Amino acid sequence: MIQRQHEKAASRRARLRPGLSERLLVLTVLFVMLAEVLIYVPSVANFRRNWLNDRIGAAQIAALVLDAAPAGAVPLPLSMSLLQQVGAVSVAVRSGGARRLLAASDMPPAVALDVDLRTSDYATMIRGAFSTLLATEPRFIRVVGAGMGDVEFVEIVLDETPLRQAMLAFSGRILVLSLVISGITAILVYATLLRLIVRPVRRLTSSIVAFQQEPERAGRIVQPSGRSDEIGVAERALAKMQASLADELRQKKHLAALGLAVSKINHDLRNLLSAAQLFSDRLSALSDPAAQRLAPRLIATLDRAIGFCQSTLAYGRAAERNPSPEPVDLRDLAQETAELLGLGDGGGLGFDNAVPPGLAVHADREQLSRMLLNLARNAVQALHGQPDGRVTIRAVRERGLVMIEVADNGPGVPAKARDKLFQAFAGSGRPGGTGLGLAIAAELAGLHEGSVELATEGPGAVFRITLPDRAAPPSPAVRERGRGEGRRA
Numbered sequence: 001m002i003q004r005q006h007e008k009a010a011s012r013r014a015r016l017r018p019g020l021s022e023r024l025l026v027l028t029v030l031f032v033m034l035a036e037v038l039i040y041v042p043s044v045a046n047f048r049r050n051w052l053n054d055r056i057g058a059a060q061i062a063a064l065v066l067d068a069a070p071a072g073a074v075p076l077p078l079s080m081s082l083l084q085q086v087g088a089v090s091v092a093v094r095s096g097g098a099r100r101l102l103a104a105s106d107m108p109p110a111v112a113l114d115v116d117l118r119t120s121d122y123a124t125m126i127r128g129a130f131s132t133l134l135a136t137e138p139r140f141i142r143v144v145g146a147g148m149g150d151v152e153f154v155e156i157v158l159d160e161t162p163l164r165q166a167m168l169a170f171s172g173r174i175l176v177l178s179l180v181i182s183g184i185t186a187i188l189v190y191a192t193l194l195r196l197i198v199r200p201v202r203r204l205t206s207s208i209v210a211f212q213q214e215p216e217r218a219g220r221i222v223q224p225s226g227r228s229d230e231i232g233v234a235e236r237a238l239a240k241m242q243a244s245l246a247d248e249l250r251q252k253k254h255l256a257a258l259g260l261a262v263s264k265i266n267h268d269l270r271n272l273l274s275a276a277q278l279f280s281d282r283l284s285a286l287s288d289p290a291a292q293r294l295a296p297r298l299i300a301t302l303d304r305a306i307g308f309c310q311s312t313l314a315y316g317r318a319a320e321r322n323p324s325p326e327p328v329d330l331r332d333l334a335q336e337t338a339e340l341l342g343l344g345d346g347g348g349l350g351f352d353n354a355v356p357p358g359l360a361v362h363a364d365r366e367q368l369s370r371m372l373l374n375l376a377r378n379a380v381q382a383l384h385g386q387p388d389g390r391v392t393i394r395a396v397r398e399r400g401l402v403m404i405e406v407a408d409n410g411p412g413v414p415a416k417a418r419d420k421l422f423q424a425f426a427g428s429g430r431p432g433g434t435g436l437g438l439a440i441a442a443e444l445a446g447l448h449e450g451s452v453e454l455a456t457e458g459p460g461a462v463f464r465i466t467l468p469d470r471a472a473p474p475s476p477a478v479r480e481r482g483r484g485e486g487r488r489a
Contacts, residue, residue: 024193028186036178040171045125047170048132051163052117056145059091059156088156089140095151111157112139118146118153132164133171200231204238211242215249323364323447325470330404331355333365334393337372341380343391349383354394361395361402362470367444371452372406374437375463379408382461386410402469405455407462413454421454441465 115128141163144155207222214220221242224235334355338344344351361368376391383389388409395404413421422442441463442452450467 024198025186025190028189029182032182032185033178036174036181040174040178041126042122043174044133044167044171045122045129048129048163048167049117049120049125051166052115052143053145055087055156055158056117056143056154059088059145059154060148060151063091063093063151063154087162088158090157092155093147093151094153094155095147110140111142113141113160114144115141116144118144129167132160133167135160135164197231200225200227200235204231204234207238207242211246215242215246221246323367325362325364325448327360328363328365328368330359330361330395330402331357333369333372334395337369337376337393338391340373341376343376343380349380350388350390352390352392352394354392355404356395359395359397359402361404361467363448363467367447371441371444371465372404374441375406375452375465378437378463379406379410379461382410383408397469400469402467404465404467405462406465407456407460409460412456412459413461418454422452438463 113128113131120128138159138161140157141160142155142157144153147153204222207220211220211222222235222239224239225232227235331353334353338351338353342348372393376393379391380389383391386409390409392407393404394407395402397403422438438452445452445465445467448467450465452463452465455462455464
């Protein structure tokens, strides 16, 4: 209940957080506005320069009128009207090396800023534009511009307030235009990316969430849209992964149910076989020749059935125990394996113990015995019905490794079984087999930091166990055999 409440709270928080599309829309608007700001700075500076140039041009025209009239011939009302048209409080020109004041109203008490349009660069104009925009008090500025004809320059003094108002109006128009452009651009970019990226990503996300809830349902697997871009590659990869994972989960679920059933059956079957083994032991004590002849085969068959049940139950455990390494005489262990399977007793398959005397390995004796027993049992089963069948166990130590081989002269491993040779319930090369023997051997070898592999693929089969050579000291049996051989020598 508490876990479900936490999940609901997390879901509500996720819904309140802006999604990918909302973040994309906000970022698009911000980036467009940033671009508009970068455009606005030189634009407002250029607007101020053009506005001042217009005033200089009007002042030049007024200067021509005033200069053409005889001295004192221009009425004062006309002079003030010309200054009002220019928007200045004074107009002066420089020509012939002398500066002349053509018209002036009441002069301001002080000029706060000088602007020379002839030499101002963009950096200066940008600083001047922001100085005008950020001015808090009314002020007067002196503006100097290039003249025409014999006039070297025209100089006017004007109130900055109209210029500031014009620049603020221009800034407002730029702001509105920027918002419109940002909105249109954001909508177009958002709609495009929503269709090309956001919706496919949402579809992939929804498929992943739905598959997480019910991974075994085939309908939860995403259906690729056929796109050839990165989204299409992701869709196909996700569909393949989901299909593979769904198959694996269904198979593991079936195997888990099967394993539970097999474990229960094997438990009861092993008890029944143990009882049958006791009866077969009593049967072998009878003097009837037929009983004497059939009893060993019956006992061997029961032993194999009990061993198979034990192997199945052992594989069904959660995990194998960690090895307890000790010195193990490989020749003795190979002979013990042959005796357990009835090899070389004259009535069954032949056996060659090709392990050199005195060769020992540092390993878990029980687990190594299970490895050899499983591989040798597979060899015996492969040689069924072959009168000249022969099993060979050999070993060698080289390059820091101990390699043990279990070979037979049977038909070999079928090609179709090699890919999943060491996979339980899938690697058997004979009808009715389970593949547990090789899977168990491979698992036990892995616990010893070793491996099991098929060494040949021709007629006959050779399975090789490779274990790290830990320079194991001779076992007591090996030392005793060595002392005996020394005494005989």
